[in-house]
Every structure is written in C-alpha cells, then in structure tokens.
Amino acid sequence: MKISYKWLKDYIDFDLSPEEVSRILTDTGLEVEGLEEVESIKGGLKGVVIGKVLTCKPxxxxxxxxxxxxDLxxxxxxxxxxxxxxxxxxxxxxxxTVGTTLYNGDEEFKIKKSKIRGEESYGMICAEDEIGVGDSHDGIMVLPDDAKVGTPASKYFNVESDYVFEIGLTPNRIDGASHIGTARDLAAFLNLEKPTQYKKPAVDAFKSDRTDNPIKLTIEDTEGCYRYSATxxxxxxxxxxxxxxxxxLKAIGLSPINNVVDITNFVLHETGQPLHAFDADKIKGDHVIVKTLPEGTxxxxxxxxxxxxxxxxxxICNAEEGMTLAGIFGGIDSGVTDKTTRVFLESAWFNPVRVRKSARYHGLNTDSSxxxxxxxxxNGTIYALKRAALLIKELAGGEITSDIIDEYPKKAQPFDVKFSxxxxxxxxxKQIDRELILKILKSLEIEVANEQGDTLDLKVPPYRVDVQREADVTEEILRIYGYNNIEIGDRVHASLSYQPKPDEEALRNRISDMLTASAFNEAMSNSxxxxxxxxxxxxxxxEESVMLLNPLSNDLNAMRQTLLFSAMEAVEYNANRQNxxxxxxxxxxxxxxxxxxSDNPLKAYAERTQLALVLTGNKQDDTWSVNQEPTSFYELKAHAENVMKRMGVDVDQIEQEFLSNDICREGLVYKYNNKEIARLMIVSKQVKNFFDLKADVYFAQLEWEYLVKLFGKVKTQFTEVSKFPAVRRDMALLLDKSVTFDQLKQSALKAEKKLIKQVGLFDVYEGENIEEGKKSYALSFIIQDETKTLKDxxxxxxxxxxxxxxEHKFGAQLR
Structure with a gap:
C-alpha cells in the first residue's frame, strides 16, 4: 500500500522528515518497506527548459x-x-538539453549530442507526450508567448516532488489502508509528546440542492449487503x-481517468471507503437493487x-440487469463516460466473506475488494459519500438532486471489551501512567464508557475488526507507547534449573539420513x-477438522488431520507421470x-508433528541377477521399526493391535507404555479409488514428538558379550487364526525375562490336516544364561x- 508524505500533511500538522515518519509508522505497526521520492512527471523534467526558436530553415x-x-x-x-x-x-x-533523460512509460532515453544528415544537433524540441504533460504527438508543443525563456520546465509545469511510503500492511490492520487511517496512528504517537490531532476534511457544506429526481433502492440480499448509502x-x-x-493519484501509482472517477479513487485512498459512480441515466427504471442473479448469468x-x-x-442491479459485481468491479455499460451528466454515487458496506469469495472465483483483485x-x-459510508459529492460539485459542477439514501438494517455496534x-x-x-493510557485510548478512538477502579469498560469502534479482546487493547496501547520504550528490568525472574532436552533438529537429521540411505525421498506438502x-x-x-475462516479455495479449506492424504496426493502425482x-x-x-x-482458544486445538512413510510399486526391478520384487507390508514394518530402534525404543516392549477400517485394509497400531506410537497400514481400496490408484500403497505414521520424548529418557547401557553358549529350541503350535505372533512373543518374554533372548517365527501353515479357523505356527527360542551354561x-x-x-492364554495345542 502506498501513502503519500504530502497527502498526509493535509490531515496532520507535523515538521518531521520522511525518514522520521517512516520510522514512527514502522514502530507503531504500519511497517514501511520502502521510501521513494516521486515527481508528478517522471524524471521531474530535469534538464528541460523553456526556449525560443530564433531561426528555422529547411x-x-x-x-x-x-x-x-x-535561445535557452x-x-x-x-x-x-x-x-x-x-x-x-x-x-x-x-x-x-544534452544529457537530459526522458521517459516513455518504463522506457527511458537520454538526449545526446548528435549529427543528423551532416548537421549537428544539441538537444530536442519536445512534443507533449515526450515530456509527459499530455498525449499529443502531432507536433512540438508550442507554449504561450509569455512563457519566460530559460525557465526550468519543472517550474513552468508546476512539477511536484513527493515521498511515497510503501507500507507492508498486515491483514489485521485494514484500518490503516488509507491516508486518514495512517494519519490517525501518526497523530496518536505524536500526541504523547505534544497535543496533536488529525483532522478530516469538513463535509458540513453538504446539502441537497433539490430532491426532484430520486432513485429507488431495494436491498434484497441483506446477508450480503449490511449497509448501502447513495446520492x-x-x-x-x-x-x-x-x-x-x-x-x-499519480504519486501513489494511479493513472488519472476523469474528474468523477478520479474523485472516487481519491476518496477511497483518503478514507479507506470504496465508492462507485454510476451513470444515473443508465439505471433502468430508476431503481437500484442489491441482489444475486441466477447461476450461470x-x-x-x-x-x-x-x-x-x-x-x-x-x-448491484437496475430494474432489468446487473450493473456491477458488488464491492469488486464495475460493469461495461453502467460506468461514467465523457457524455455523463448525472451520477448516482454508491457508498456501501458489503459482507467481507461474500466479496472475498466472489473476487477469488473471478480472479479479480481490486482496491475495493x-x-x-x-x-x-x-459507520464511514456517509462521510465518504458527502466528501465525494462535494468534490464532484466543486470540480465537475452540478447539483445534488436527492437526499442521502441510507439503508442500514442492522447497525454495527462497537466491540465491548473489559480492560484491567x-x-x-x-x-x-512496566508501570505506565493511567492518564497516559487513557490518552492513548482516546487518540485511537477507543471510548472509555465506564471506569470501575482498575477496570475499564471500553467500546472499540467497528472499523477496528482486529481489536475485540483485552489482549488486543494491550497490544494497541503498547504499539503507540513504543515497544522500544519498555526497558529491560533490573531483575530477571527465571528458574536456573536446567533440564536437558534432545536436539530435535539433530534427531530429525539423523532419521532423514537413515531413510535416505534406505532409498527414500523426502516429501514436503501443504498443511x-x-x-x-x-x-x-x-x-x-x-467436526474435529480445523477449518479456515477465509480459505483461498475449497481445495484448501482445512488443516490436515493426518499425513495420509498428503502422501496419497504425492503417489497420485507420481503415478500420473509414470513413476x-x-x-x-x-x-x-x-x-x-x-x-x-474452551475459555482458552489455544486449548481448543491440538497440533502434533508426525513422521510418515509411504511405499508403493516394486521393491526392485528385474536385473540379470535378481527378479522383480514388489514391495510389501513387511518392508514398511521393517523401516518403521528401524526408525523406532534408532530413536532408542525397545521394539520388544511394543504392544501391537490389529487395525482395519475404511482407510486401512489391514494394519497394526503400535503402543508403547499404553500410548500410541505408530500406525502401519495397507491403504484401503476406498482411499485408492478416491485417488484413482490401482497398486497397493503401504503407509505408516509415527508420532514424532513422542519418539523424541522417549529418546530423551534413553540411557545407553553396555553389556558384556556372554561367555556361555546360547541354545535354540523350537515349538510348533496349533492356534486360532485370531492369535498373532506378537501376542505369543510378548507372552514368552513376560514368562521368562532373564533367559529368553529372542523369539522368532519361521513357519506358518494353514490348509490340509488343519481344522477350519486354525493355523500352525513354528516358533524358535534363543535361550541363554549370562552367568553359566544351561543344562537340559x-x-x-x-x-x-x-x-x-x-495353552492357558491362547488355547494352543502342541503339534
């Protein structure tokens, strides 16, 4: 957003340099990203002078x-x-003259001494468009005879010099999107040192000259238009x-069009209130209707x-057709032209969500939208309307021929805030004087409706949509008081106890390196x-989805609950490209x-970091020595458990639960100390169909923050390699199909913690000679005593x- 230094001076009296104003605005929350000197004519006509042609020959x-x-x-x-x-x-x-730089739009050219067909030339006699004072190029510009020879053209054409602040306006500070809004902040800051007020141009002179030609107004869509004022x-x-x-207008980068349109643009950038001027003779039926039109119009x-x-x-429609996209863009047939003699001025307050959605849908981004x-x-519609109408009377002539129409069905109320x-x-x-706080609040137009001891009942004006809580008011006071004026105290109240924490970034790099070494590629997707x-x-x-209040599109309207769909989007993207x-x-x-x-908005939401793994396609391609092998759930399981091991988790202590739902064909939930640590799954057919995928997709999500927490508790212990031999024993069991190997393994380790070093599964059989609903597991046990040789x-x-x-826990039978 551009703000003119000279323009600001129309509303506030100050003797600060542009650099000083820039610093103050930045300190008070309107960050100045750039300061540029501009001229009303590009280049300022430096090097151009008024001359007189003494002789002229072919x-x-x-x-x-x-x-x-x-003669110069x-x-x-x-x-x-x-x-x-x-x-x-x-x-x-x-x-x-020689050395002058002239501009044609963004292009520039320099006047040089030259020889043209044998004759030397020391400059250029200019046309209007060549020096930026007009559009004509039919011939050189001939000035009145009383123009004094030798006068700099910048003086003759009253070239103005100005400074423009480029302000990086944050979304919450729309109140600063105007010269008056910026002046309000500047005055509030300067008022701390000496009485300073910003002043808005008076509109008391506004009155209807006659009221014999009114235009009727109807608001059919009151949910889309909260207020509509016009004259x-x-x-x-x-x-x-x-x-x-x-x-x-040129100072802030706008191109002048004509006096009526320029006035609406001027008032917009002065007050922050968008206006629209209709050719009133094109309003069919002398009736303005605010409504929607049928889909597809x-x-x-x-x-x-x-x-x-x-x-x-x-x-915004007339009795027969649409005239403008409300608050966004005008129609081709309703605007002001050189032949317009009668205008209908609009100043409205439209539903922000409706305007934003329409603007995004149609790909429009205007000063109004x-x-x-x-x-x-x-509450600023009437002031802006009167201001524009008075300027039109002054600069375009005419009479105000209707009273102000003002449809305001549901008045906007100030925000009530209790402030302690x-x-x-x-x-x-820091202790800031009560009177100074009240002074700042008054400068910001925040009314103190009541004082009860240390508690103030405040009424915040509706245009401050970002100030609705006590914390917001605190921020407002501090930004005007100046954060740089809050000294660091003599005492620092802090606990000196030190609790070492794992370096999460280093751990992330460690796991990334490990996965990359296992042929994984890192993906980064939108939250x-x-x-x-x-x-x-x-x-x-x-209902647990965190929805965005102002989404850019329906495809970007919620924060993700899982990394699964981000992974599936990546798989779909690559599959469509034969990868x-x-x-x-x-x-x-x-x-x-x-x-x-919840009273605390932050407690109403949960945010967690997860690590996702996704595998699909072939584990390896055909080569002369190895056959093609598709990836599998067990490969996913191996990679997930390797991550957990690398983070210091004892995988033998992990409990596993079977998982099956509408996103998971088959899978496992890993729990450690009764808290979920990971989910592994074969992605369901429903999800694959959603992304038009045929191949199996294997997905794991690990609770990264829990893994980091567990790593901080890991104590590395070194154990001497046993001098005594280990013994292997095998056991074949007949079991119900519902019994998992993990259940058997955990039961074995709990039954004998000291001697059993390893439990393995080396054969699974179902079919002939095995009754329905049963299966055969062949287990291996590695048994070892660290202190002596075991006897049979x-x-x-x-x-x-x-x-x-x-037998007791699972009804197993020995085979």
Missing part, C-alpha cells in the same frame, strides 16, 4: 527536417535539428481533473471480460488441505479441534513353562 539533405537555432536563456543558443512539421521561427517551446448529482461535466488531484465487466456468475455473487474483504468502517489496568501493567512489565477428505471417511470426525515405484517420507504437522467451548533339565523346564502359558 535541412539541405532532408525534405522533412528543419535546422533551428534556439542567458544568451545560450543551440542548434537543434527538428523533425516536427509545425516548428517555426518565433515559437516558445520546451527543449530537452445523486446532476448537471455535471466530465472532464480532465485539475493538476492537484492528478498529482495526488453472463456479465461483462469493465475489462470487457464476459464472466459467468454464481448464485452467491452479490450484484482488497478493503471490503478485510472489513471497512460501517492491573493485568496490563503485569503484561507490559492446508481439503475438508472433503475427512468428510468422505468414517475413520475421521469431520510408480516410490519410497517417500515426510515430517509434517497435523491438526485437530478438541472442543469449542533347565531348558526343558522353561519350554514346559512356555507350553503351559500358551
């Missing part, structure tokens, strides 16, 4: 050039070769704007694009996704909503104990 070697002698003042005469057909002796003309001005003359108005906008409307696009979608001042001075002092870390994913599958509670064999990992955050009634009797006793455990 060029001997050309039938269209003339050789002139030009103070007896300085130059020979200049000129190609204009209208150059003549005795003319007073603008002359660009009519008749008998105007549309023409070029005066220099002061054009210079104001065609509407041609000012840029001559034919747009297809949605049923939610708010339109920028402000409406962030929230304009609902005691809590403020604690937060600020914002589509809510449709969580609505389509019962595994997720759609079917994938091993990907991603560290990413997931989000969910806990409650909606001890080993047999242990195996008997295991047999009894399996």
């Amino acid at each position: 060029h001997e070697n050309s039938d269209h050039l003339s050789v002139t002698t030009v 003042g103070n007896g300085d005469t130059k020979q200049i070769v000129c190609g204009a057909p209208n150059v003549a002796e005795g003319q007073t003309v603008p002359v660009a 009519t001005v008749e008998g105007i003359t549309v023409k070029e704007s005066p220099e002061w108005l054009k210079n104001r 065609k509407f041609k906008t000012l840029d001559e694009e034919v747009r297809t409307l949605t049923s939610r696009d708010l339109m 920028f402000r409406f979608e962030r929230g304009t001042d609902p 001075l005691k809590r403020f002092q604690t937060l600020a870390g 914002i996704t589509k809510a449709e994913y969580f609505e389509a599958f019962d595994t997720f509670n759609a 079917a064999d994938l091993k990907l990992y991603e560290f990413g955050k997931v989000y969910s909503k806990r409650t909606t009634d 009797k001890q080993i047999d006793k242990l195996m008997s104990k295991l047999k009894g455990t399996f």
Whole structure:
C-alpha cells in the first residue's frame, strides 16, 4: 500500500522528515518497506527548459527536417535539428538539453549530442507526450508567448516532488489502508509528546440542492449487503481533473481517468471507503437493487471480460440487469463516460466473506475488494459519500438532486471489551501512567464508557475488526507507547534449573539420513488441505477438522488431520507421470479441534508433528541377477521399526493391535507404555479409488514428538558379550487364526525375562490336516544364561513353562 508524505500533511500538522515518519509508522505497526521520492512527471523534467526558436530553415539533405537555432536563456543558443512539421521561427517551446533523460512509460532515453544528415544537433524540441504533460504527438508543443525563456520546465509545469511510503500492511490492520487511517496512528504517537490531532476534511457544506429526481433502492440480499448509502448529482461535466488531484493519484501509482472517477479513487485512498459512480441515466427504471442473479448469468465487466456468475455473487442491479459485481468491479455499460451528466454515487458496506469469495472465483483483485474483504468502517459510508459529492460539485459542477439514501438494517455496534489496568501493567512489565493510557485510548478512538477502579469498560469502534479482546487493547496501547520504550528490568525472574532436552533438529537429521540411505525421498506438502477428505471417511470426525475462516479455495479449506492424504496426493502425482515405484517420507504437522467451548482458544486445538512413510510399486526391478520384487507390508514394518530402534525404543516392549477400517485394509497400531506410537497400514481400496490408484500403497505414521520424548529418557547401557553358549529350541503350535505372533512373543518374554533372548517365527501353515479357523505356527527360542551354561533339565523346564502359558492364554495345542 502506498501513502503519500504530502497527502498526509493535509490531515496532520507535523515538521518531521520522511525518514522520521517512516520510522514512527514502522514502530507503531504500519511497517514501511520502502521510501521513494516521486515527481508528478517522471524524471521531474530535469534538464528541460523553456526556449525560443530564433531561426528555422529547411535541412539541405532532408525534405522533412528543419535546422533551428534556439535561445535557452542567458544568451545560450543551440542548434537543434527538428523533425516536427509545425516548428517555426518565433515559437516558445520546451527543449530537452544534452544529457537530459526522458521517459516513455518504463522506457527511458537520454538526449545526446548528435549529427543528423551532416548537421549537428544539441538537444530536442519536445512534443507533449515526450515530456509527459499530455498525449499529443502531432507536433512540438508550442507554449504561450509569455512563457519566460530559460525557465526550468519543472517550474513552468508546476512539477511536484513527493515521498511515497510503501507500507507492508498486515491483514489485521485494514484500518490503516488509507491516508486518514495512517494519519490517525501518526497523530496518536505524536500526541504523547505534544497535543496533536488529525483532522478530516469538513463535509458540513453538504446539502441537497433539490430532491426532484430520486432513485429507488431495494436491498434484497441483506446477508450480503449490511449497509448501502447513495446520492445523486446532476448537471455535471466530465472532464480532465485539475493538476492537484492528478498529482495526488499519480504519486501513489494511479493513472488519472476523469474528474468523477478520479474523485472516487481519491476518496477511497483518503478514507479507506470504496465508492462507485454510476451513470444515473443508465439505471433502468430508476431503481437500484442489491441482489444475486441466477447461476450461470453472463456479465461483462469493465475489462470487457464476459464472466459467468454464481448464485452467491452479490450484484448491484437496475430494474432489468446487473450493473456491477458488488464491492469488486464495475460493469461495461453502467460506468461514467465523457457524455455523463448525472451520477448516482454508491457508498456501501458489503459482507467481507461474500466479496472475498466472489473476487477469488473471478480472479479479480481490486482496491475495493482488497478493503471490503478485510472489513471497512460501517459507520464511514456517509462521510465518504458527502466528501465525494462535494468534490464532484466543486470540480465537475452540478447539483445534488436527492437526499442521502441510507439503508442500514442492522447497525454495527462497537466491540465491548473489559480492560484491567492491573493485568496490563503485569503484561507490559512496566508501570505506565493511567492518564497516559487513557490518552492513548482516546487518540485511537477507543471510548472509555465506564471506569470501575482498575477496570475499564471500553467500546472499540467497528472499523477496528482486529481489536475485540483485552489482549488486543494491550497490544494497541503498547504499539503507540513504543515497544522500544519498555526497558529491560533490573531483575530477571527465571528458574536456573536446567533440564536437558534432545536436539530435535539433530534427531530429525539423523532419521532423514537413515531413510535416505534406505532409498527414500523426502516429501514436503501443504498443511492446508481439503475438508472433503475427512468428510468422505468414517475413520475421521469431520467436526474435529480445523477449518479456515477465509480459505483461498475449497481445495484448501482445512488443516490436515493426518499425513495420509498428503502422501496419497504425492503417489497420485507420481503415478500420473509414470513413476510408480516410490519410497517417500515426510515430517509434517497435523491438526485437530478438541472442543469449542474452551475459555482458552489455544486449548481448543491440538497440533502434533508426525513422521510418515509411504511405499508403493516394486521393491526392485528385474536385473540379470535378481527378479522383480514388489514391495510389501513387511518392508514398511521393517523401516518403521528401524526408525523406532534408532530413536532408542525397545521394539520388544511394543504392544501391537490389529487395525482395519475404511482407510486401512489391514494394519497394526503400535503402543508403547499404553500410548500410541505408530500406525502401519495397507491403504484401503476406498482411499485408492478416491485417488484413482490401482497398486497397493503401504503407509505408516509415527508420532514424532513422542519418539523424541522417549529418546530423551534413553540411557545407553553396555553389556558384556556372554561367555556361555546360547541354545535354540523350537515349538510348533496349533492356534486360532485370531492369535498373532506378537501376542505369543510378548507372552514368552513376560514368562521368562532373564533367559529368553529372542523369539522368532519361521513357519506358518494353514490348509490340509488343519481344522477350519486354525493355523500352525513354528516358533524358535534363543535361550541363554549370562552367568553359566544351561543344562537340559533347565531348558526343558522353561519350554514346559512356555507350553503351559500358551495353552492357558491362547488355547494352543502342541503339534
């Protein structure tokens, strides 16, 4: 956003340099990202002077050039070769001297001494468009005879110099998106040192000259239009704007169009309130209706694009057709032209969400939509309307021929905020005088409705959409008081106890290196996704989705609850590009909503970091020595357990639960100390169909923050390699199909913690000679005593104990 230094001075009296103003604005929250000196004519006409043509004769070697002698003042005469057909002796003309830089849009060219067909030329006699004072290029610009020779053209054409602040406006500070809004902040800061007030131009002179030509107004869509104010001005003359108005607009990068349109743009950047001027004679039926049009209606906008409307696009219509996209862009057939003599001025307050969605849908981003979608001042419509109407009367003539129409069905109320001075002092870390706090609040137009001891009942104006809580008011006071004025205290209240924590970044790098060495590629995806994913599958509670209030599109309207769909999008993207064999990992955050009634908004939401692994396609391709082998769930399981081992987790202590739902065909939930640490799955057919995928996809999500926490508790212990031999014993069991190997393994380790070093599964059999619903497991046990050689009797006793455990817990039979 651009703010003019000179323009600011129309509303506040100060003697600060542009650099000082820049620093103050940045300190008070309107960050100045750039400061640029600008001229009303690019280049400032430096090097261009007023000259007089003393002699003019045809060029001997050309039938269209003339050789002139030009007096540049103070007896300085130059020979200049000129190609204009209208150059003549005795003319007073603008002359660009050697070394002058002239501009044509963004292009620049420098005047040099030259020889043209044998004749030397020391400058250029200029046309209007060549020096930026007009559009004509029919010939050189001939000035009145009273123009003094030798006068710098910058002085003759009243070239203004200004400074422009480029402000990086944050979304919450739309109140600063105008010169008056910026002046308000500047005055609030300066008022700390000496009484300073910003002043808005008076509109008391506004009155209706007559009311014999009213235009009827109807708001059908009150949910889209909260307030609509308007008036009519008749008998105007549309023409070029005066220099002061054009210079104001050009300083902030706008191109002047005509006096009426320029006034609406001027008032927009002055007050922050968008306006629109209709040619009133084009309002069919003398009736303005604020409504929506049927889905698919065609509407041609000012840029001559034919747009297809949605049923939610708010339109300003006449009795027969649409005239503008409300708050966004005008129509081709309703705007002001050179023939307009009667205008209908609109000043409204539209629903920010509706404006934003329509602007995004149609790919439009205008000065009006920028402000409406962030929230304009609902109580500023009348002031801006009167200001514009008075300027039109002054610069275009005419009469105000209607009273102000003002439809305001539901008035915007100030935000009520209870503010504790005691809590403020604690937060600020400094005792700030009560009277100074009240002074700042008054400067920011925050009303103190009631004072009860240390508690203030505040009424915040509706245009401050970002100030609705006590913390917001605290921020407002501190930014005006100055964060740099809050000294560091003599005492630091802190606990000196030190609790070492794992270096999460180093751990992440460690796991990344390990996975990369295992042929994985790292993926990075957007945390914002589509809510449709969580609505389509019962595994997720759609109500727990963290929805965006102002999404850019329906595909980016929610924070993700899982990394699964990000992984599936990556698989789909690669599959569509014939890259079917994938091993990907991603560290990413997931989000969910806990409650909606928490007093602390932060407690209502959960944010966790997870590590996702995804495999699909072939583990390896055909080579001369190895056959093609598809990837499998067990490869995923191996990689996931390797990550856990690397993070110091004893995988033998992990409990496993079978998993199956609408996103998981088959899978496992890993729990450690009764808390979930990971989920591994074969992605369901429903999910694959959602992404139009055929091949199996294997997905794991690990709770990274829990892994980091566990790593911090790991104590590395070194154990001497046993001198005594280990013994292997095997056991074949007949079991129900529902019994898992992990259950058997955990039971064995619990039954004998000291001697059993390893439990393995080396054969699974189902089929002939095995009854229905049963299976055969062949288990291996590595048994070892660290202090002595085991005897057969001890080993047999242990195996008997295991047999009894399996029979009792799982109904197993020894085969």
